[in-house]
Amino acid sequence: MTQIIYKEFLCRFFEARDPRAPRDRGRQRFLKAEKRFCELGIGSNIDLLNAYSSLGSNEKFVAIIVFGKQKYHRAIPLLFRELGSKSGLIGGIAAVTLGVLGGDRVFSRLLRHIDLCSANRVGMRAVSALCNIQHLSCEKSMLAIHKLIEILGDTYAHDNARAMAAEGLANMLQHTDRRTIIWRRAVDALLEALDDPSPDVRCCSAYAIGELHIRKALKQLRHIAKHDHEVCPGIGPISKEAANAILQIKDGKGVRNAL
Numbered sequence: 001m002t003q004i005i006y007k008e009f010l011c012r013f014f015e016a017r018d019p020r021a022p023r024d025r026g027r028q029r030f031l032k033a034e035k036r037f038c039e040l041g042i043g044s045n046i047d048l049l050n051a052y053s054s055l056g057s058n059e060k061f062v063a064i065i066v067f068g069k070q071k072y073h074r075a076i077p078l079l080f081r082e083l084g085s086k087s088g089l090i091g092g093i094a095a096v097t098l099g100v101l102g103g104d105r106v107f108s109r110l111l112r113h114i115d116l117c118s119a120n121r122v123g124m125r126a127v128s129a130l131c132n133i134q135h136l137s138c139e140k141s142m143l144a145i146h147k148l149i150e151i152l153g154d155t156y157a158h159d160n161a162r163a164m165a166a167e168g169l170a171n172m173l174q175h176t177d178r179r180t181i182i183w184r185r186a187v188d189a190l191l192e193a194l195d196d197p198s199p200d201v202r203c204c205s206a207y208a209i210g211e212l213h214i215r216k217a218l219k220q221l222r223h224i225a226k227h228d229h230e231v232c233p234g235i236g237p238i239s240k241e242a243a244n245a246i247l248q249i250k251d252g253k254g255v256r257n258a259l
Contacts, residue, residue: 029058029061029062030062032058032059033058033059033061033062033063034062036055036056036059037059037062040054045066045067045070045072045074045075046074048063048066048067049067049072049074049075049078052078057087057089057090060082060090061089061090061093064079064082064090064093064094064097065093065097067079067097067101068096068097068100068101071101072101073101073103075097075101076098076101076106079094079097079098079101080094080098080109080113082094083095083098083113083121083122083125083126083129084121084122091121091125092125092128094125095125095126095128095129096128096129096132098110098129098133099128099129099130099131099132099133099134100132100134101134101135102133102134102135102136103135103136104136104137104140106129106133107130107133107136107140107143107144108140110126110129110130110133111130111143111147113126114126114127114130114147114151119158123161124158124160124161124164127151127161127164127165127168128164130144130147130148130168131148131164131165131167131168131171131172132168132171141172142182144172145169145172145173145176145182145186146182148165148168148169148172148186149165149169149185149186149189151164151165152165152166152169152189152190152193152201152205153189153192153193159198159200159201160200162193162196162198162200162201163198163200163201163203163204164204166190166193166201166204166205166207166208167204167207167208169186169189169190169208169212170207170208170211170212173186173212174211174212187212187214187216190205190208190209190212190214190217191209191214191216191217191220193205194206194209194217194220194221194224195220199230199231199232199238200232200233202224202228202230202232202238203232203235203238203241204232206221206224206238206241206242206245207241207244207245209221209245209249210241210244210245210246210247210248210249211248213248213249213252214249215249217245217249218246218249221242221243221245221246221249222242222246224238224239224242225239225240225242225243225246226239227239228242
């Protein structure tokens with residue numbers, strides 16, 4: 001495999017990267033993977049798929065990103081296998097990539113994983129993929145929203161799965177008609193989740209409500225902003241999330257990046 005063909009295949013992921021960017025850990029990961037892919041003479045998606053099992057975890061991470069960017073659907077079976085990876089890095093990026101590739105068949109398979117493995121890492125990662133899935137038919141989009149509502153309201157489900165479901169509703173409902181029954185059901189579920197015992201669920205529900213500009217939640221959000229100072233790990237006080245949601249609803253835009 002010539003260097004020219006290699007560069008044509010991966011230029012979007014390596015050649016186009018800004019050489020002036022800080023040499024942080026993420027960039028180092030890509031540089032090391034680039035070197036390894038070049039050594040293996042990888043010049044096509046099928047080359048990368050065939051070589052995948054011989055790659056290290058760092059290179060697998062980059063390979064999965066390539067599959068997603070290239071919209072390489074032949075990698076879907078591998079991505080489902082990697083949902084069970086012991087590596088959080090690999091399992092997480094596999095879930096993201098399944099969501100990016102999306103489609104009705106991926107959606108149906110994700111549902112089976114969620115129903116069969118809801119309490120383990122495979123099920124959790126399947127929920128993550130479902131929350132960001134793309135390229136669904138109208139029918140499957142409605143089913144996806146129904147499933148997220150179900151997960152959010154299931155008090156026996158893992159708190160992290162329920163929190164992800166709230167954020168997933170924020171994504172899925174962006175282009176849903178507010179006059180529909182499914183919209184009203186989702187809003188009711190999010191409003192109820194604002195009083196959930198789990199700080200993760202409350203925090204992510206406040207975020208979703210702000211993203212969706214649900215004005216009927218303003219009274220609850222003001223109460224939370226004043227009284228709920230419990231900290232959601234990795235995010236911050238729930239009161240701050242509620243305050244941000246209030247500003248999003250009032251101004252029609254978020255201030256997350258400014259806080």
